[in-house]
Amino acid sequence: MDQTSESAPPAKRKRESDNASLPQLAATNEAMTGSIQRSPSFWQSKGDIVLQAANTQFRVRRQILEENSPVLTKLLVNNEPSNTVDGCPVLVLEDNKDDIEILLKALYKSKAFSKQELASRPNTTTLDSMLRVANKFRLFTLRQKLTEILKNDLPYFEWCSTREGDCLQLEMVDLEKVDQKFRETLCETVYLAQVHHMRSVFRGAYWMLLACSSKAELIAAFSSLTPQQHSKLQLPEPATALEYREEIRRSVVENSFQWLMDKSIPGSNCEDPLSCTSKKVSLLATLIGSDTDTILELALTPDALDYELPMEEEFCDPCIEYLPAKHAYGQKHLWVDFGVGCLNYQSEYWGKGGWYNDDEDLDDDEIGP
Template sequence: MSSPPPQAPAERQSERQVTRSGIWYPDGSVVLQACNTQFRVHWSVLSLHSSFFHGMLGLPQPPEQPTVDGCPVIELSLDSEEDVENLLRALYDPLFFLQKALPFPIIASHLRLSRKYEFRGVLETIVERLTHENPTTLDGYDAVKTGNSYSPTRIVNYRGLIYDTITLASENNILTILPCAYYRALVGSSPSQIFDGIPRGDGTVATLSPAHQRACNLGRTALLRAQWDAGNTFGWTENQADEVNCADPTGCRHKKYAFLRRHVVRGSLAPFCSVAYVDSLSICAVCTEVIRGKMIAGRQRMWDLLPTFFELPPWSELKDEL
């Protein structure tokens, strides 16, 4: 009776499970392997966009270097096949980044791998999209609003996007977008959602880590108080004295107080509301003009302080680690 054939080594079993992706160029000169998926591409394309792969190009290959069809195999053992495929499809499509809005998974893949493997052009493009949606200046913030509402234009929107953006930015040290993203999380979701998360459309839940939950809740409390302080957005409500040349002292004083009382009771958080809101107060032209000027200065002061409300460094010290 013959003995059973010897068991194949573990690495041979693993090799038999390897599959080729749809990105497989017959004239490619290098094979990238992520998990058990291989991608045959060109050294020239990788080295053109990535200083990491450019530096590898001239290095001698070790004798034990695995090959496929004569191409060296570079194992990207810590990267997902989805991330690698998303990046490669963009590198081989010259029109890819001309799309107005990209899905968030594409943004995430590109950010992770472009930082890791030094695809500088891709990294700058992705960070620019994230910064466009979560700007570092008040003018930038105002530019992407429609009235007081906002919907992203360069990233495909879905429920939970802002939470996923915060997580992605924090994990990749893109810190300059966090102040605006935290603020968007506060005004775009309820306090309970900060703790429990927001259901996405695919049945999963976008959540914030305890550290981000803490930042949001401390920020909410600090912003609610600060927006009413003298010199800030609604600081003009602190002093109910009549403005010089006010055309209706009693009426304007009453309307200012009514505004203060109504929004304090409601817990309204709106330090960056449109200055045009002053027109709805129905106060005299003199008071309207004075308050408008105070709100313009107050909104800017609140924006200048925004990172500190979330216990982040001031804007001047807040940097991205690219």
């Protein structure tokens, strides 16, 4: 017998705890490598840039980003990523992954996105996210589509494109057909339009909401918004809004609908300025923004037009020229500008983030992150 083998000490038996630690280490390593996930929808083999939002990465083509978003172009130029994945630089964004998915769908799958996501009105939460993405990354095509969706929330308005931007023409409203669900939709539209700086949509929705709601209906409609949404709104105090709402409603129901919507203007009495409907609208338009009390008086009391105003010597000429486009222009002023002016003299509730026409380019200081 080999004494060497006899004298060799027996091998130590491994402790169970040693074996138990191996799968734990493997699991830890797997968790560490798995903490960053690759987007199944946007991981392109030919992509040359990786966007990372939280723990999700998206591999896409840099050219597509730069061609469609000036904001992303600026980020890519001013930031030199130090990390790489599969040879692609990683740009870490502060946005959540859902917003980046909306961004990439709008860029890469615009037709399918419009057909599927925007075929019908998305819910308010989804619209909020889409508008936030469109504004932050300056996706003007997406913003335009979302604006059209919100305009559809105002069925009694006819939208007319002009050189100055979109204007509004209010059609006859059947108040009996305006239900509470419609008012709640208007409230959501008011919220989205103001938070995301869509001036013409906001004015139309808020004006219609106040004109078509009683005090109780108005309070109930705004209660449909979440506390977080309420905190973002910059509207007048409820009591102030309700007070002006009563003035507006009285104007709409008692007087404005009676003569403003007359399609036969100008009438046959152009020699008498007080009898000429087109001249009444023209006079109102000249006063917009200068004297809210006078405008209210004119709207509530048609006879109040009998006061001194500088007029053209040949009265019939402006009346003839008023057909029919100027009548629509007068409607826009009375129903939109006049309505907003009645709500608040100083227009303080417009908020601090500068307003602009929907078709204008957005400056960096007009839209926050």
